[in-house]
Amino acid sequence: MxxxxxVQRLQQLLAQERRALLGGDLxxxxxxxxxxxxCLDALAGxxxxxxxxxxxxxxxxxxxxxxASALAGIGGVRALLQANGQGTSVYHPDGSAQPLGxxxxxxxxxx
Numbered sequence: 001m002x003x004x005x006x007v008q009r010l011q012q013l014l015a016q017e018r019r020a021l022l023g024g025d026l027x028x029x030x031x032x033x034x035x036x037x038x039c040l041d042a043l044a045g046x047x048x049x050x051x052x053x054x055x056x057x058x059x060x061x062x063x064x065x066x067x068a069s070a071l072a073g074i075g076g077v078r079a080l081l082q083a084n085g086q087g088t089s090v091y092h093p094d095g096s097a098q099p100l101g102x103x104x105x106x107x108x109x110x111x
Contacts, residue, residue, distance in 0.1 A: 002046075003043070003046035006042040006048075007048055007056065010040070011055065011056065013035055014063060016028075016032055017032045017063050021067060026070065
């Protein structure tokens with residue numbers, strides 16, 4: 001991968017990351033992080049210009065702000081749910097809700 005193509009690819013990945021953050025698609029971030037790491041490895045031995053690196057830094061900083069905001073929002077919702085006694089629940093394949101961390105109780109009938 002040439003320096004120019006690595007820079008361009010990283011810019012595309014940062015743009016995709018921004019869209020995922022703005023759209024609330026947090027599950028997609030792990031895949032994007034792995035792909036960004038591969039591009040950064042390609043850039044490590046390359047000679048990108050200061051202008052190219054500056055653009056990448058700005059994009060990354062912008063995404064960091066969005067990610068911090070998303071994490072703060074998630075933490076705020078979790079704290080609000082716990083303060084109201086609702087806690088955090090997960091749903092099982094049978095559709096029943098169970099508080100996170102609570103053991104799932106089963107009722108057995110004896111004949």
